[in-house]
Amino acid sequence: NLSDNVETVLFRMSRGTSAKGLCGIPPVRDNIIRPLLTCTGEEIRQACKNSGIPFRTDSTNFDDSYSRNHIRQNIVPLFKKLNPSFETTVSRMIESINEDESFINSVGNDCYEQCFDNGSLNVLLLNSYDVAVAKRVIIKYLSAYGVAVDDYHLGGIIELIKSNGKFQIANDNFVVCEKGRLRYAKMNQTVDFDNLFVNKQIITNEEFLTNCKLLREKFDFFCDCDKISGNVYVRGRTENDKISPAGRGCTKTLKKLFNELGINVEKRACVPIICDDKGVIGVYGYCVDERVKPDSSTKNILLLKILLED
Structure with a gap:
């Protein structure tokens, strides 16, 4: 009823709310219809008395240790001292806010269609x-x-x-x-780099050049095997990682490289970083470091295929 609606609006105001919160209880929501939302509790009780309709009052309604009861018993009476028609006044305010909210939402929906893609x-x-x-x-x-x-x-x-x-x-x-x-x-996308399946093959440069197109489709990383220092391993990126992308003539952080490549920030933790004992030698699927790139003197090629999922 209207008294419930007034109490709801006051309660939301006390806790902080938006215009939507000030719209109060909706007259219709899904399969619920509230036909008495414009009648105060007192008007309903008086109508019952006049028509001889029995009703029951819940005794807990008088326990003002509950927030809603405190508003009903103590706050609303103070407003009624200022304005005896306080509940009706709030009802008009709720109706006005609902009208404004409906209009702004309508405009918002149209604008959403314009800028969503x-x-x-x-x-x-x-x-x-x-x-x-x-x-x-x-x-x-x-x-x-x-x-x-x-x-x-x-x-x-x-x-x-x-x-x-x-x-x-x-x-x-x-x-x-x-x-x-x-x-x-x-931002919770991660990869268990300790349990990756890495398909590693070493072939001659002549064999690589002969089957270059096929091997490039099958493997997502290759480098000069003889330029590798120590062991090759795969891990996730760390804050200070840097790379010198082959043919670029510069050194940059992986963060800057990822920005240039347009890799979404939530996916960056999943990109495998290939390293040897000296540091980063490649970003899997994207680039190889200048230090280990194949050239005219290359004899052997290291090929890697990393499976991120079973």
Whole structure:
């Protein structure tokens, strides 16, 4: 009833809420219909008395150790001293907020259709919207991943879309802003590098050149076997890893290389890094280090195929 709705709105206000929270209890939700939502509790009780309809009052309603009861017994009466029609006034406010919320959501849905594409949001368009609309677009986008956001995290995402980077929502749930797109990312993707299956073959350079096309399709990494220092092993990247990509004439961190290659941040921990006893000799599937690249003097080629899953 209306009294319940007023108590709900006051309770949400005391804890902090958005316009959606101030919309109160909906008259219809799924298969639930609330026909008495515009009537106060007192009006319902008086109608029952006038019609001789018996009703029961729950004795726990008078225990104001419960938050809702405290609002009913102590807070609402104070407002009624200021305005005897307080509940009716709040009802009109709820109706007005619902109208505004419905309109903004409608605009938000239209804007979502404009800026959503291929699993991400267009940041340029998102920044062009009014912040109230942009927030609703973000809420709708994240809800598809089962992620709910509060005002604090919405504010953080609004700041994020003005630059590049990532923002943590909760646990391993992140949003990433890069290359003009905002997307959801799950940051718990990892690989057990101690239990990889590595298919390793060593062949002559002549054999490699003869079957180059076929071998390149079968193997995702190759290098000059005789230039390797010590043992070859596969691991995940570390913070200070660097590589000199063959033919590039420069040395860079793997972080910078991954940025250039467009590897999503949530997938970077899964990319195998190939090393020998001197350091990184390659990024599996992407590049080989200048130090071990094949050239005209190469005699033997090391080929690697790494299986990340059974």
